[in-house]
Amino acid sequence: MPSRRVVTGRSQEPRRRFAEELRLLRGARGESLRQVGERLGWDPSTFGKMESGESLGSPEIVEALDQHYGTPGLLLTLRELALADPSQFREQYRRYMVLEAEAVSLWHFGVSTVHGLLQTPGYAREVLTVGGLKDKELNQQVEARTGRQKLLVDEDAPPFRSILSEAVLRTPLRDAQEWREQLEFLLDVSERPNIALQVLPQSAGLYGLVSTDLMFLRLLDGTTVAYAESAHRGELIEENVSVERLRRAYDLMRDLALSPVESRKFILRMLEEVPCEPSI
The missing domain is CATH 3.30.870 (Endonuclease; Chain A)
Structure with a gap:
């Protein structure tokens, strides 16, 4: 499993941290979005939206990514934290x-x-x-x-x-x-x-x-x-x-x-x- 990275000030917000982790894991593998899509069987644009923070993806997709990157449970946990984070809702x-x-x-x-x-x-x-x-x-x-x-x-x-x-x-x-x-x-x-x-x-x-x-x-x-x-x-x-x-x-x-x-x-x-x- 890849070594854990220190959570920086930029990545303390859960949704941003999730997207950052996806980008870093893919970069470490030297893969393009198209290659990830072809290997996992989903449209590359789906992973692009996840890496930009626009989408958190489905549990099935995130579980497949955990298996692909050798990070069992990590990405699923980060997704759950992002879903539960109140900061994604408007201030009021x-x-x-x-x-x-x-x-x-x-x-x-x-x-x-x-x-x-x-x-x-x-x-x-x-x-x-x-x-x-x-x-x-x-x-x-x-x-x-x-x-x-x-x-x-x-x-x-x-x-x-x-x-x-x-x-x-x-x-x-x-x-x-x-x-x-x-x-x-x-x-x-x-x-x-x-x-x-x-x-x-x-x-x-x-x-x-x-x-x-x-x-x-x-x-x-x-x-x-x-x-x-x-x-x-x-x-x-x-x-x-x-x-x-x-x-x-x-x-x-x-x-x-x-x-x-x-x-x-x-x-x-x-x-x-x-x-x-x-x-x-």
Whole structure:
């Protein structure tokens, strides 16, 4: 195995360190991107994007690179660190991201969009594009957002409840196939024992959180914080009285939502309305 290099100030940021390690390992072998692509069976541009920091690649590709360079587990570990690094998110979200990773349970309400923890790459890309991201930054944010889903599938994954307004499920993506994949993904995750997914029907009428996307995080010390988000800004709420007021509103709204079983049936009906791709 190649000797370990000292982590320099330039490479302390996990995503940059991952890309740097790939470049150094390939340089030590004297290989071109094309040669790596030919030997491993992937498009050379895929490795180019990884070495530039634009992409972290899939676990399968990174595992193949570990085998190719004789660094078992090293690159996979660096990829995991890059995915978990809060610094890849915009400043206003960074403290929230740290707390989200530490939470022992999570409760969410979505009035406008599916939460990032439940988004497919296609859904995340369209939401972030509408928000003004593009090119390299867009690709990085899509990867960072979907990478957070590891939080919900680990062996010790925390319980997560997500209540989605019916409006969320009636606002499709422009690409029908991407929308179908998002609905199918919601059905899949709703079967996990730690995830409860509920739909708040329009027939419930007005409710206390009518204009607020909200997440509650219960932390190890027993305290609960809330994160409220609009289209233009997010706010981390830690003051006990304010959090408790929001929790009461959430509990009242949860009583109006469909049960998890009825919610699955509702999503299935939405899925039936999505146009199928024409057969070839």
